[in-house]
Amino acid sequence: MARITITGLHKYYGNHHAVRGIDLDIPEGEFAVLVGPSGCGKSTLLRSIAGLESVNDGAIEIDGELVNDMRPRDRNLAMVFQNYALYPHMNVYENIAFGLRARKTPAGEIDKKVTDAAALLNLDLLLDRLPRQLSGGQRQRVAIGRAIVRDARLFLFDEPLSNLDAQLRDEMRGEIKRLHQEIRKTFLYVTHDQIEAMTMADRIVLMRDGIIEQQGPPLELFEKPTNKFVAGFLGSPSMNFIPSALVTEDGKVSVKFEDGTTLLLPEDRQSKYASQAERQIIFGIRPEHISRADGSDERVGVEKYQSVIDLVLPTGSRTYGTFHIGRTPVVAELQAHDVKGAGTALALLVDMNRAILIDPDTEIVI
Amino acid sequence: MTIEIRAQQIRKRQNRRNAMKMAGRYCLAIGITLVFIFPVYWLFSISFKTPDEIFHHPPVWFPESIQFDNYGVLFKDGDAITVWNSLVIATVSTVFAMFLGTIAAYSLARFKTGGQHLGIWIISQRMLPPIVIVFPIFLLYVWLGWVDTYHGLIILYTAFNLPYVIWMMRGYMEDIPIELEESALVDGCSRWEVLWKVVLPLARSGIFATAVFTFVFAWNDFIFALILSRTEVTTFPVQVTHYFGGQSNFWAKIAAMSVLGTIPIFIAVAIMQRFLVRGISMGAVKG
Numbered sequence A: 001m002a003r004i005t006i007t008g009l010h011k012y013y014g015n016h017h018a019v020r021g022i023d024l025d026i027p028e029g030e031f032a033v034l035v036g037p038s039g040c041g042k043s044t045l046l047r048s049i050a051g052l053e054s055v056n057d058g059a060i061e062i063d064g065e066l067v068n069d070m071r072p073r074d075r076n077l078a079m080v081f082q083n084y085a086l087y088p089h090m091n092v093y094e095n096i097a098f099g100l101r102a103r104k105t106p107a108g109e110i111d112k113k114v115t116d117a118a119a120l121l122n123l124d125l126l127l128d129r130l131p132r133q134l135s136g137g138q139r140q141r142v143a144i145g146r147a148i149v150r151d152a153r154l155f156l157f158d159e160p161l162s163n164l165d166a167q168l169r170d171e172m173r174g175e176i177k178r179l180h181q182e183i184r185k186t187f188l189y190v191t192h193d194q195i196e197a198m199t200m201a202d203r204i205v206l207m208r209d210g211i212i213e214q215q216g217p218p219l220e221l222f223e224k225p226t227n228k229f230v231a232g233f234l235g236s237p238s239m240n241f242i243p244s245a246l247v248t249e250d251g252k253v254s255v256k257f258e259d260g261t262t263l264l265l266p267e268d269r270q271s272k273y274a275s276q277a278e279r280q281i282i283f284g285i286r287p288e289h290i291s292r293a294d295g296s297d298e299r300v301g302v303e304k305y306q307s308v309i310d311l312v313l314p315t316g317s318r319t320y321g322t323f324h325i326g327r328t329p330v331v332a333e334l335q336a337h338d339v340k341g342a343g344t345a346l347a348l349l350v351d352m353n354r355a356i357l358i359d360p361d362t363e364i365v366i
Numbered sequence B: 001m002t003i004e005i006r007a008q009q010i011r012k013r014q015n016r017r018n019a020m021k022m023a024g025r026y027c028l029a030i031g032i033t034l035v036f037i038f039p040v041y042w043l044f045s046i047s048f049k050t051p052d053e054i055f056h057h058p059p060v061w062f063p064e065s066i067q068f069d070n071y072g073v074l075f076k077d078g079d080a081i082t083v084w085n086s087l088v089i090a091t092v093s094t095v096f097a098m099f100l101g102t103i104a105a106y107s108l109a110r111f112k113t114g115g116q117h118l119g120i121w122i123i124s125q126r127m128l129p130p131i132v133i134v135f136p137i138f139l140l141y142v143w144l145g146w147v148d149t150y151h152g153l154i155i156l157y158t159a160f161n162l163p164y165v166i167w168m169m170r171g172y173m174e175d176i177p178i179e180l181e182e183s184a185l186v187d188g189c190s191r192w193e194v195l196w197k198v199v200l201p202l203a204r205s206g207i208f209a210t211a212v213f214t215f216v217f218a219w220n221d222f223i224f225a226l227i228l229s230r231t232e233v234t235t236f237p238v239q240v241t242h243y244f245g246g247q248s249n250f251w252a253k254i255a256a257m258s259v260l261g262t263i264p265i266f267i268a269v270a271i272m273q274r275f276l277v278r279g280i281s282m283g284a285v286k287g
């Protein structure tokens, strides 16, 4: 069990500033997910916490104890590597037992823990195999098993599912989350898959270029992003960003698109943006908040937009249609039977309650 | 029915053709092997021949009886001790060179000790022609009183083989995925334990290959042994040269001594074949 506190962390690789001032406080027992595009410094941050990378500035504390200069073995944490890192000369049993042996655990206890972990991860029948005789998913589970038998106070996962196929990944996601619920230790989990982040995290820490863009519970980041990057990163398909302007008509604030259409902002947001009128903005709206107008429901704050669908993308459970506002392609989530094909004219409803307005210069949500 | 019979005929013809192809290949292989193995056979056969048989004309292809007199003489006169000397010196210097070289190689491979160029600089030492350093070393050894001693030759071969060991082992170690070591560190190992439990087992085939070459170099060396030994620790190659006389050559002794000196090399090659299996680190990371 451990609380981890990071303050003002900087890491350079030569001239490359990989981590640029990270502040992070993860309470005991939390499942925190580090997410961000490739190369944003997720692994570097994780490796710094594990003690595999020395940091140039800042403090890493575990349970209030400064660990910057502590050897990895003394930090007492467990890590699952991006590429498994199984010991090829040892069988599955020995791989899982390795950390216990290194810490001089009594033999009886080792045996119990290894067999328990093997049962949990469905590895019972594979204990005598060498890593090269396992499939990718099995190796993955051995790597996880090796971490969980350890009585570590903090668990680090570096994209543990990145090499699995979609189905196995779904399964393992569930396993890992269940595991966390069972052992209730602090987990720090790296991924660049935003769905994985959304489904697993108590808290998402979204990074870009070595800094944290935003952190908080998944839904908070999803619904109240503080900037354009966060808004665009979470959600699939990602949020539509439509260049537009704030205008005042008859004393009411509206959003005016390039094609001249205006959509009225809802009542409760009027006062907030009254002073901002006549400025350029980026209008952000998720595909699921644009739907087909069926005439019956005219909810508050939902505005109508007349579109011509030019591309239909069925995914099975959902169908996405794209249309253009000015030169900007926009994706809307439709029902399968809403559209016949490209060229369908469709009245759409835009849920203005869920839209976000972004400053085009700073890219911060206003 | 007819189809089946035809198929049988085709199969039969095919089999006959394959058999002839195989026979041809075997003939060729046997022929080539004979050519290469003949000198070795000749060496062995001379060592078992009587003086009459050795100088007989036409040559005696197969000795009448296997007799060990030639070997007996070597052991009685104490000449055979030189094989023992070689064995001790080559083995001990190999162990030293492997031990020191492996540790140094690990440092070079993982901590980039000495920067980028230290590795090249080290291996370049090995490329020096021995003859250009043997006389300075001789003078040094005279001054130290190390000429004609075990430790003199052992230290020399250790030093001379170290660059080779470092170079080879560095290569093998760089091939080991670093995540394995990092994982072991996080799992609770110290650096030494990482080296012992992860790196060395994975570099095993490399260690054996390197050790065999190191041993063979020390075993076969002539120039250093000739100049740095006198009478106490003569090695076997130097001893053999004593049998080439101005008047006559002692062929029986040369042959018997050569056989004794070749046996360890046979063993070394056998070891190497046994352990030179690559690809042990397969499956360590990713697919």
Ligand SMILES: Nc1ncnc2c1ncn2[C@@H]1O[C@H](COP(=O)(O)OP(=O)(O)OP(=O)(O)O)[C@@H](O)[C@H]1O
Binding pocket: A013, A014, A016, A018, A036, A037, A038, A039, A040, A041, A042, A043, A044, A045, A192
């Ligand atoms: N050993 C290194 N030497 C130099 N630069 C490095 C080193 N390791 C990482 N970097 C650089 O630091 C930055 C952050 O790398 P890091 O591995 O932390 O990214 P990441 O977020 O884990 O990416 P991914 O999702 O692809 O794993 C990258 O730009 C990378 O090129």
Ligand SMILES: [Mg+2]
Binding pocket: A042, A043, A044, A082, A158, A159
């Ligand atoms: Mg990474």
